[in-house]
Amino acid sequence: MSASTVTPKPLHVAIIMDGNGRWAERRGVPRALGHREGVQALRRTIKAAPELGVKCLTVFGFSTENWSRPADEVSDLMGLIRAFIGGDLKKLDKAGVRVRVLGRRAGVPADILKLIDHAEATTAGNDKFLLQVAFNYGGRSDLVDAAQALVDRAAREGTFEVDEDTFGDQLSTAGSPPVDLIIRTSGEQRLSNFLLWDCAYAELVFQPVLWPDYGPEALQAAIEEFSRRERRFGGREVLEAPVSPSAERVVI
Ligand code: IPE
Ligand code: IPE
Ligand code: MG
Numbered sequence: 001m002s003a004s005t006v007t008p009k010p011l012h013v014a015i016i017m018d019g020n021g022r023w024a025e026r027r028g029v030p031r032a033l034g035h036r037e038g039v040q041a042l043r044r045t046i047k048a049a050p051e052l053g054v055k056c057l058t059v060f061g062f063s064t065e066n067w068s069r070p071a072d073e074v075s076d077l078m079g080l081i082r083a084f085i086g087g088d089l090k091k092l093d094k095a096g097v098r099v100r101v102l103g104r105r106a107g108v109p110a111d112i113l114k115l116i117d118h119a120e121a122t123t124a125g126n127d128k129f130l131l132q133v134a135f136n137y138g139g140r141s142d143l144v145d146a147a148q149a150l151v152d153r154a155a156r157e158g159t160f161e162v163d164e165d166t167f168g169d170q171l172s173t174a175g176s177p178p179v180d181l182i183i184r185t186s187g188e189q190r191l192s193n194f195l196l197w198d199c200a201y202a203e204l205v206f207q208p209v210l211w212p213d214y215g216p217e218a219l220q221a222a223i224e225e226f227s228r229r230e231r232r233f234g235g236r237e238v239l240e241a242p243v244s245p246s247a248e249r250v251v252i
Helices: 020-027 031-051 064-068 071-094 110-123 139-157 164-168 216-228
Strands: 012-016 056-063 097-102 129-137 181-184 203-206
Touching: 012 216, 020 031, 031 056, 031 071, 031 129, 031 216, 056 064, 056 071, 064 071, 071 097, 071 110, 071 129, 097 110, 129 139, 139 164, 181 216, 203 216
Parallel strands: 012 056, 012 181, 056 129, 097 129, 181 203
Antiparallel strands: none
16 A cells, blocks of 8 residues: 555554643642543543544553552542443443453452443444453553463363464453554653553554543544654555454454
8 A cells, every 4th residue: 555545543542541640739639639530531532532533442541550559549540430430331332332341350349340241241232432441451461361361272172373363362452453543641651561462563642731631632633643653564665554364353
């Protein structure tokens, strides 16, 4: 494909929603308030994404490393996932959004697991938009779990061959398209163990805005920046997306 035929729109956007704490500190209010405003920013962003041509949005809600925060902050963050999944499910379902929660189930409070299962089951048939919430998620633990699942399968069935598709199918992101654009807010410039496999060829955009201030304009600016990038996927020509044999495995 030549550069002139390229439509440089990201199909899959992933966001590291960072800066809630600093947003609160700057206002002299409790961090919990920053997290609460962060949920409002998430709602604005979910609404804006399909309007900007995005088909899949993955957001980092709680990392495996976030358990090291003080207990009251962890508990605030657990409360927010309850409020978000519990409170927004109907609206998301009505809008045709399929909800998927990425990450380890072990260690997550039982009532939240129930909410997650319910949200995933309720929206499983939706295909307008895929929303993936990474919760108790770590890129490394997801890779390790995939390796363990393949080892278990080998022991059970004697299947010892692994390729990129069979490996990818074991990750919690199985079936979602590769990430085109990864956005991190708050000015930090690192991945913090997010989507290590799926971001192999993602474009990285770092925005100074603190997450609670995020919204449609900031998302549009990030997508415009993405559109100016030239992606080559190791070749010499600019391509819209890598030529992948696994395109038919994509769930949305
Ligand atoms: C991101 O905001 C939210 C989560 C990690 C859950 P932070 O709480 O990390 O905010 P900063 O980085 O301290 O400003
Ligand atoms: C990454 O942000 C995790 C989430 C946004 C949920 P952190 O604020 O936890 O990352 P570090 O500690 O600055 O790398
Ligand atoms: Mg942070």
